[in-house]
Each structure stands twice: as structure tokens, then as C-alpha cells.
Amino acid sequence: MSDWEVPSATSPTATASPDAVPDTAALSLRFSQFDETDQRLQIINDQKQYSPIVSEYMKRHWGLSESGFGYNVVAVFGSQSTGKSTLLNRLFGTNFDVMNESTGRQQTTKGIWVSKADGSNTLVLDVEGTDGGERFEDQDFERKSALFALAIAEVVIVNIYENNVGLYNGANLGLLKTVLDVNLQLFQRAGSPKTCLHFVIRDFTSQTPLAKLADTLTGYLSKIWSTLSKPAGKENCSIDEFFTFAFTGLPHKIFARDSFESAVTLLRHKFSNPSDPEYAFQPILHKRVPADGFASFANGVWDRISSSKDLDLPTQTQLLAEHRCEEIAKEVFDTLFVNGVKALKGIEAGKVVEDFGNIVNGIVDSCLEKFDVAGSRYQEQVYQRKRSEFRKKMSTNLLTLYTQQLTNISKRSLEIFTSSLAAGIAADTESGNSQFAKHLAEALAKSEAMFREGASAAKLQDAEDWSPEVQHAHFISEVERVAGVKRKEEVEKMMTSVEKLVVGGMKDAVIGKLNEGGSSMWVGILNSFGEAVDFGVLQVQKRGQGFESTGDEIDGYKATIRWQTWTGLLETLNKETTDDLMLGRMKAIFEARFRYDENGVPRLWSLDDPIDTFFQVATDDADKSLNIYAKMDVPLKMIGDYIIEDQRFDPACVVIITSQRLQVIRDRFKKDAGNMFVEAKRSMVITTAKIPPWFIGLTIMLGWNEFMLVLFNPIYFTSLAILLGGLYVMWQYGMIGPALKVASAATKEVVGQVKGELAKNGIALPDFMDFDKADEGEGARRKESRKKTTRKQSQREEDGGEEIEMKSRE
Ligand SMILES: Nc1nc2c(ncn2[C@@H]2O[C@H](COP(=O)(O)OP(=O)(O)OP(=O)(O)O)[C@@H](O)[C@H]2O)c(=O)[nH]1
Numbered sequence: 001m002s003d004w005e006v007p008s009a010t011s012p013t014a015t016a017s018p019d020a021v022p023d024t025a026a027l028s029l030r031f032s033q034f035d036e037t038d039q040r041l042q043i044i045n046d047q048k049q050y051s052p053i054v055s056e057y058m059k060r061h062w063g064l065s066e067s068g069f070g071y072n073v074v075a076v077f078g079s080q081s082t083g084k085s086t087l088l089n090r091l092f093g094t095n096f097d098v099m100n101e102s103t104g105r106q107q108t109t110k111g112i113w114v115s116k117a118d119g120s121n122t123l124v125l126d127v128e129g130t131d132g133g134e135r136f137e138d139q140d141f142e143r144k145s146a147l148f149a150l151a152i153a154e155v156v157i158v159n160i161y162e163n164n165v166g167l168y169n170g171a172n173l174g175l176l177k178t179v180l181d182v183n184l185q186l187f188q189r190a191g192s193p194k195t196c197l198h199f200v201i202r203d204f205t206s207q208t209p210l211a212k213l214a215d216t217l218t219g220y221l222s223k224i225w226s227t228l229s230k231p232a233g234k235e236n237c238s239i240d241e242f243f244t245f246a247f248t249g250l251p252h253k254i255f256a257r258d259s260f261e262s263a264v265t266l267l268r269h270k271f272s273n274p275s276d277p278e279y280a281f282q283p284i285l286h287k288r289v290p291a292d293g294f295a296s297f298a299n300g301v302w303d304r305i306s307s308s309k310d311l312d313l314p315t316q317t318q319l320l321a322e323h324r325c326e327e328i329a330k331e332v333f334d335t336l337f338v339n340g341v342k343a344l345k346g347i348e349a350g351k352v353v354e355d356f357g358n359i360v361n362g363i364v365d366s367c368l369e370k371f372d373v374a375g376s377r378y379q380e381q382v383y384q385r386k387r388s389e390f391r392k393k394m395s396t397n398l399l400t401l402y403t404q405q406l407t408n409i410s411k412r413s414l415e416i417f418t419s420s421l422a423a424g425i426a427a428d429t430e431s432g433n434s435q436f437a438k439h440l441a442e443a444l445a446k447s448e449a450m451f452r453e454g455a456s457a458a459k460l461q462d463a464e465d466w467s468p469e470v471q472h473a474h475f476i477s478e479v480e481r482v483a484g485v486k487r488k489e490e491v492e493k494m495m496t497s498v499e500k501l502v503v504g505g506m507k508d509a510v511i512g513k514l515n516e517g518g519s520s521m522w523v524g525i526l527n528s529f530g531e532a533v534d535f536g537v538l539q540v541q542k543r544g545q546g547f548e549s550t551g552d553e554i555d556g557y558k559a560t561i562r563w564q565t566w567t568g569l570l571e572t573l574n575k576e577t578t579d580d581l582m583l584g585r586m587k588a589i590f591e592a593r594f595r596y597d598e599n600g601v602p603r604l605w606s607l608d609d610p611i612d613t614f615f616q617v618a619t620d621d622a623d624k625s626l627n628i629y630a631k632m633d634v635p636l637k638m639i640g641d642y643i644i645e646d647q648r649f650d651p652a653c654v655v656i657i658t659s660q661r662l663q664v665i666r667d668r669f670k671k672d673a674g675n676m677f678v679e680a681k682r683s684m685v686i687t688t689a690k691i692p693p694w695f696i697g698l699t700i701m702l703g704w705n706e707f708m709l710v711l712f713n714p715i716y717f718t719s720l721a722i723l724l725g726g727l728y729v730m731w732q733y734g735m736i737g738p739a740l741k742v743a744s745a746a747t748k749e750v751v752g753q754v755k756g757e758l759a760k761n762g763i764a765l766p767d768f769m770d771f772d773k774a775d776e777g778e779g780a781r782r783k784e785s786r787k788k789t790t791r792k793q794s795q796r797e798e799d800g801g802e803e804i805e806m807k808s809r810e
Pocket residue numbers: 079080081082083084085086087097098099100101106107108109128129130202203250251252253254
């Protein structure tokens with residue numbers, strides 16, 4: 001049939017007149033049973049099933065199986081009962097069911113129908129109208145069928161009334177948006193063939209030029225396109241890369257019948273004549289599916305669409321809200337959020353960002369505010385869900401920074417802890433009263449409060465998964481580690497200080513006792529040791545309380561201080577009983593017995609004195625004293641059970657001077673005592689040599705005249721008086737010694753010069769006139785005497801000093 005103006009009953013579609021009321025039973029058979037008499041096939045039924053006999057129709061009815069790429073596919077899309085079937089029948093000579101006007105507006109086309117155009121290899125799809133009253137709010141089928149048409153057809157005729165062009169829903173743009181979106185996600189790949197959206201504007205009046213209507217529709221489409229979320233790699237592509245557009249105005253079918261008919265004829269020409277400059281089936285639109293594969297291709301497309309979860313969403317608004325809210329959130333995140341987070345950069349370098357909490361809360365609030373402006377326009381439920389998802393996303397991103405901030409706060413708090421504890425310890429050092437446990441508790445409270453405060457100020461509001469507990473636990477374990485180290489150090493310091501105090505004090509007392517000597521010396525020394533131990537034990541017990549030490553710890557301190565005092569005692573004894581010191585002590589005893597009488601007056605030996613006996617007694621006393629020093633001759637018990645039961649205690653330590661050393665000391669002493677004995681013998685000879693009386697008488701007799709001369713000569717007498725007076729004054733002022741020294745030096749000088757002169761002439765002075773030699777002997781004697789005096793003095797000073805120290809400690 002060349003003209004479909006009036007479909008005839010004799011056409012291949014005779015079983016279904018365009019104006020006939022559809023027979024439901026017959027229709028359902030067209031889905032699954034081949035009908036020799038009818039070219040129409042329900043490719044998708046209203047149960048959303050795909051027909052099993054598409055291949056059979058392709059082959060037997062439509063004769064397209066062998067056509068290869070030589071066939072085209074066109075579909076229609078639009079609201080229900082808007083004359084879609086009528087238009088297809090007029091354009092392609094098909095016999096799709098149309099509404100019976102006498103029964104009013106009701107849905108005619110159920111599911112998707114396909115038929116072959118008369119006279120051309122064109123498959124024509126009549127798609128169930130949108131806004132189907134029968135399906136109420138279930139828009140799932142209309143979205144799926146529209147998507148199906150878009151995926152398999154080269155041209156989709158979008159059927160709209162002119163008066164609906166400016167209406168978003170009336171023009172089916174909402175649905176188109178969803179369909180375009182999902183089409184983009186599911187089917188569009190790089191190099192995919194384009195699809196032509198051919199807008200046929202029904203009841204076109206020409207009052208608004210077609211171009212203007214086309215602009216309106218294009219504007220809508222561009223807007224829709226810009227809001228779609230494009231798949232990766234297609235973010236910036238334009239709608240023209242996937243679609244072409246055509247616009248045709250069809251005047252009113254009844255009121256402008258002639259114009260309508262002419263317009264239909266022109267349009268039909270565009271679809272049927274390849275030589276038409278506006279030929280609809282452009283090669284770029286062909287899906288490149290060979291005709292024999294069309295059935296399974298269409299089946300695959302339908303399966304994919306059916307299984308697409310996106311399309312199962314209850315309403316289009318919901319889908320739109322989902323997409324838009326995600327897009328808005330992404331945009332806000334990529335700009336406002338990312339820029340805001342830059343302000344927290346230093347945090348990764350270990351810096352505590354003081355205003356962290358305010359900054360993160362500010363970022364999240366401003367991002368949500370911006371999200372709300374655009375997002376709140378969409379479906380409330382979806383918007384709220386997406387809002388909380390967006391908030392969660394920001395919170396998750398910021399959580400890493402919060403964790404870092406907590407780590408930084410923890411480090412800073414640990415520094416505060418360390419410095420506070422150190423300050424407390426320093427104050428203790430100054431006051432001499434250790435209160436370590438108190439300072440530890442204060443430093444911990446201060447630093448922990450700082451951590452808690454910092455962590456709480458850094459928190460994002462309502463972020464329940466933001467918890468500082470992990471970092472807090474780490475902080476506490478670090479504090480405990482540092483406190484443990486410090487406590488150990490301070491306990492060691494305390495022990496050292498007590499040891500110094502105890503051993504130092506004991507040392508003075510012990511040296512005093514050693515210098516005193518005597519048979520009760522060791523008892524005295526061990527009493528001093530016992531007192532020192534008691535003092536030390538008291539000290540560690542008292543000071544240990546400052547560390548809140550346990551009973552076991554205190555027992556440990558006590559054992560340590562006891563042992564330290566003991567080793568301190570042994571050390572002192574060793575130092576104070578060296579060979580030299582022992583020799584000095586023996587000599588002091590010897591001298592005290594030998595050189596001084598019982599009143600401490602130096603002896604002037606006379607020939608009658610029993611010098612040998614004195615020497616023997618003094619030597620024996622000195623030797624006896626050495627024996628006392630040689631060994632701690634007291635019962636071991638006196639040392640104390642704590643010491644003698646200690647594994648480290650060596651009973652041999654009571655021997656202070658070994659027998660070998662004793663022998664050495666004795667030998668040295670013998671030699672020195674021998675020298676003193678010889679010296680004493682010599683002095684005995686000197687003191688007993690007296691001037692004989694006859695010599696004195698002879699002197700008076702011979703010198704009588706000179707004596708009288710001096711007495712009776714006023715000059716001599718005056719000179720003598722002056723000399724004696726001068727001597728008296730010098731004696732009074734202690735100047736005799738210096739004057740003698742001056743005289744001696746002058747004499748020496750004179751004698752030296754005389755000696756030099758005589759030596760030149762080969763004459764030597766006799767020894768008694770040689771002052772140098774005489775001085776050497778005297779000098780050696782004086783030196784020795786000075787040494788002794790100094791030793792005695794220093795000994796006295798030490799004794800005195802020790803006494804003072806001990807007294808001051810006590
Ligand atoms: N005003 C107007 N009415 C038309 C036009 N073309 C067809 N109609 C009428 O619209 C009614 C519906 O026609 P159909 O062709 O069945 O419409 P449809 O869109 O295919 O309907 P469904 O398949 O049910 O969606 C019929 O009564 C037609 O006579 C037109 O161009 N203008």
C-alpha cells in the first residue's frame with residue numbers, strides 16, 4: 001500500500017482494524033504463538049517478558065533474516081493515548097491498535113509491539129504510552145520500555161503535543177532524563193552509534209514557529225544532560241556525541257485535516273526515501289546488528305534492562321534525587337572540603353593545630369550548608385540519606401587528621417608530664433625532701449587533663465566513631481614508661497645520697513677510733529658501724545615513703561644500705577691502715593713512750609737514765625698496737641646478722657693487715673726506732689758535757705782588769721749598758737732570732753769570702769769554721785723535727801676536724 005491514509009480491511013493487518021477494540025485473549029497469543037495472518041508481534045508483554053518467537057517473525061513474516069544490515073528500526077515514545085499508534089500506522093502502513101474514540105481515553109497499547117513497515121525493511125516498535133493510568137505510580141515498565149526503544153532503535157519518535165512543550169512532565173522530560181541517564185550508564189561506549197530523537201509535535205498550530213519550539217526542547221535537553229552523572233571518561237562529553245535531533249510539526253488531525261495529511265506525507269517521505277535530504281535513517285544511527293542477530297540482540301538488551309537495579313527504583317524522583325544529591329555532594333567535597341582541609345596541613349609534621357575542632361566543624365558545616373542549598377530541593381528521604389552519607393564521608397576523611405592531631409596532643413602532653421615531674425624533682429633536690437609520688441600524681445593529672453581537653457576540643461560534633469581512647473591508652477602507657485624510668489633514677493639517687501651521708505659520717509667516726517687505737521678500738525668502730533646502719537635504715541624508710549614504695553621495696557632499700565655501709569666501712573679501714581699510716585701510728589706511740597715522760601715533758605737524757613729499758617717498753621707498745629689494728633678482733637655477731645648472713649659476706653675480711661704486710665711494717669718501724677735510739681744516745685753525751693769550775697775561775701782571774709776597765713770607763717760602761725739594753729728590748733720583742741739570723745748570714749758571707757780568698761791560696765778552713773757543713777747537719781735535724789711537728793699538727797687537725805664533723809652530723 002502506497003498510501004495509508006485509510007487503512008483497508010484487506011491489508012495484511014485486516015485482523016486488527018486500527019479502530020478496533022483490542023481483544024485481550026488474542027493479544028496475549030501474539031506474544032507466544034506465530035500468527036500467519038498478522039504481522040504484529042508483542043515483543044515484550046505487559047508481564048515484562050520477551051517474546052520467544054521474534055526470530056520466527058523475522059524470518060517468516062517480515063522476511064528480514066537474510067537482510068544483513070539492510071534494515072532499520074524506529075520506535076515511538078510518548079504519553080498514553082496521544083496518537084502514537086495512529087501516527088505509526090500512517091507513516092509505516094502498520095496496523096497497531098488505536099483507541100476507539102467512542103470509548104474515550106484508555107490505554108490501548110500494552111507492552112511493546114513490533115511490526116514491519118509496509119514497503120520497506122523497517123521494523124516499527126509501538127511502545128506502551130507513558131503516564132499510563134492503569135499502572136498508576138509504577139513507572140518501572142515505562143522506563144524500561146523507553147530505554148529498550150532507545151537502545152535498539154535508530155530513530156525514536158518522541159510524540160508530544162504542542163501545548164505540552166513547555167511542561168517538564170507533559171513533555172515527558174523527567175522520564176527522558178532518567179532514560180538518558182541509564183542509557184548512558186548501560187549502553188553508551190566510545191564509538192557507539194548515535195540515536196536520533198525525532199520530536200513530532202502534535203496539533204501543531206504554527207503560532208509558535210517550529211524552530212522556537214525546537215529551541216525550547218533543545219534547551220531542556222541540554223539542561224538535563226548537564227545534570228546527568230557521566231561515567232568515568234565521559235565527564236565532559238556533550239549530548240551531541242550520543243544523539244541527533246529532528247523536529248517535525250503535525251497539525252491537528254481533525255481540525256486541520258489537510259495540513260495534517262500533507263505533513264504526514266512529508267514525514268513519511270523522510271522515513272521511506274533514502275534520497276530525501278532529511279532521510280531519517282542515517283548510517284551513523286545504525287546499530288550494526290545483522291538482521292539474523294536482531295532477535296537475540298534485542299533479547300540481550302531487554303535482559304540487561306530487566307536486571308538493572310537502577311531501573312527498579314520506585315520512582316523517577318527518587319532516582320533523580322539519588323543522582324543529583326551524589327553529584328552535589330561530590331562537587332562540594334572536591335572544592336569546599338578539599339580546600340578547607342588544606343588549613344590543617346601542618347598536622348602531619350607533628351604540629352598540634354590549636355583550632356582543630358573549630359576548623360573541622362567549620363568545614364563540615366559549610367559543606368553541608370552548601371549541599372543543603374541544592375540538595376534539599378530533591379526528594380526529602382533521599383536528600384536526608386545522601387546528606388548523612390556525605391557527612392559520613394567527610395567525617396571518615398577527617399578521621400585520619402583527627403588521629404594525627406591526637407598523636408600530636410599525646411606527644412605534647414607527655415612533654416608536659418616530663419617537665420612537670422622534672423620541676424617537682426628539682427624542687428625536692430633544693431628542699432632535700434623527696435616527694436616523688438606526689439609530683440608524679442600531679443604531673444599525670446595535669447598532662448592527662450591537657451590530653452582530654454585537647455582531644456575533646458578537636459572532636460567533630462556527632463561523630464560517634466571519633467574516639468580518643470586508643471591514643472589515650474598509648475599516652476598513659478608512655479607516661480608509665482617515663483615515670484618508671486624516672487622513679488628508678490630517683491630511687492638510685494636517693495640511695496646514693498643516703499649512702500654518702502651514712503658512710504661519710506661513719507668514716508669520720510671510724511678514723512677517729514683508728515687514731516685513738518687501744519684495745520677497745522674495734523668495739524668502738526663496730527658500734528659506729530651499727531649506729532650508721534641504723535641511721536641509714538631509718539633514712540631509706542623515711543625517704544622511700546616519698547616514692548610510695550611497697551613494703552618489699554623498702555626491705556630492698558634497707559638491705560642495700562646495710563651492705564653499702566658495710567663495704568664503706570671496709571673501704572675506710574683499708575684506706576686508713578696503709579703501711580705508711582700504720583708506721584706513723586707505731587712511731588707516734590713509740591715517741592710518746594720513749595721521748596716524753598709520763599707528764600708529756602720531753603726527756604733530757606742523762607747518763608743515769610735506763611735508756612735501753614725505755615726503748616724496749618716503747619717498742620713493745622708500738623708493736624702491740626700494730627697487732628690490734630691487724631684484725632677485727634670482735635665476735636662476728638657484732639657486725640650484725642644482716643651482714644654475716646649475706647651471701648656476699650667473706651669472713652676473711654676481718655683480717656685488716658695481712659701477716660706479710662705486718663712484717664714489712666715492723667721492719668720499717670725497727671729501722672726508724674733504731675735511728676731515734678741512736679739520736680737519743682748522742683744527745684745524752686752532749687747534755688752531760690759541762691764547763692769545769694777551774695776554767696770559770698781562771699777566766700775571772702785573767703779577765704778581772706778588763707772587767708774593771710769596762711765598769712769604770714764611762715764610755716765602755718755606757719756602750720755595755722746600751723748593748724745590754726738593746727739585747728733586752730730585742731728579747732722582749734722576740735727579735736733575737738731574726739737578729740741572730742742576720743748576724744749568721746753576715747758571718748757566712750764574710751766567711752765565704754775569706755774561704756774563697758784562702759782557697760785561692762790553697763788553704764782550707766777547719767770543719768768547725770765551715771758554716772756550710774755545720775748547717776747541713778743542723779738543717780737535716782731541723783727538717784726532721786719540722787716534719788714531725790707538721791705530722792702531729794695535721795693529725796691533730798684531722799682529729800679535731802673529724803670531731804667537729806661528727807658533732808655537727810649528730
Ligand atoms: N488531537 C489529536 N488526536 C489524535 C491525533 N491522532 C490520533 N488522535 C486520537 O487520539 C486517540 C488515541 O489514539 P492512539 O493512536 O490509540 O493513541 P496511542 O498513543 O497509540 O494510545 P496508547 O497506545 O494507548 O498509548 C484516538 O482517538 C485518535 O483518533 C492527533 O494528531 N490529534
